[in-house]
Amino acid sequence: MSLHDDAVLVLKAYEDNGDQGELRQIYLEHLDAHPDGMWKACGAGHLTASALVVDPERGRVLLTLHKKLGMWLQMGGHCEPGDATVAAAALREATEESGIAGLTLLPGGPVRLDRHPIPAPCHWHMDVQYAALAPAGAVEAISDESLDLRWYAYDEVAGVADESVVRLTERTRARLS
Numbered sequence: 001m002s003l004h005d006d007a008v009l010v011l012k013a014y015e016d017n018g019d020q021g022e023l024r025q026i027y028l029e030h031l032d033a034h035p036d037g038m039w040k041a042c043g044a045g046h047l048t049a050s051a052l053v054v055d056p057e058r059g060r061v062l063l064t065l066h067k068k069l070g071m072w073l074q075m076g077g078h079c080e081p082g083d084a085t086v087a088a089a090a091l092r093e094a095t096e097e098s099g100i101a102g103l104t105l106l107p108g109g110p111v112r113l114d115r116h117p118i119p120a121p122c123h124w125h126m127d128v129q130y131a132a133l134a135p136a137g138a139v140e141a142i143s144d145e146s147l148d149l150r151w152y153a154y155d156e157v158a159g160v161a162d163e164s165v166v167r168l169t170e171r172t173r174a175r176l177s
Contacts, residue, residue, distance in 0.1 A: 045124030049089035050076020099141025
């Protein structure tokens with residue numbers, strides 16, 4: 001199965017809790033219209049995969065200060081040819097950017113979808129957002145893509161990150177309950 005096919009299956013199975021059905025449909029229509037819609041080279045936009053690294057025992061999330069954007073975000077980025085699934089891409093990105101070995105994705109598939117404009121030549125990132133559980137005693141390490149990594153208590157996220165990250169944190173906490 002191709003990564004494109006996996007993305008279609010993931011999106012069709014995505015439980016949207018009533019407020020992301022339209023966005024899910026936009027993703028599916030994009031993939032239907034663009035066989036290259038998983039890749040950075042797709043000028044109309046492309047799917048990306050991310051994961052919020054969570055330490056539920058301590059009630060905190062690990063955010064990265066993105067080098068290009070200068071914003072505190074979850075770990076994530078572009079899919080690569082070696083990614084067998086969207087979930088694998090999210091887990092790879094989270095592991096690479098956090099430096100934490102042994103991350104596991106929170107069961108149940110993606111936590112959220114988030115579509116945001118990006119500068120030309122591409123126009124949209126259609127992010128499929130997961131949550132990754134940090135193992136006990138996890139120690140982070142800053143990657144080349146990050147200016148900094150920092151753990152934030154759940155209630156601190158709104159003070160440092162944008163609404164997308166706040167909503168991802170809220171949905172992750174709800175899924176953990």
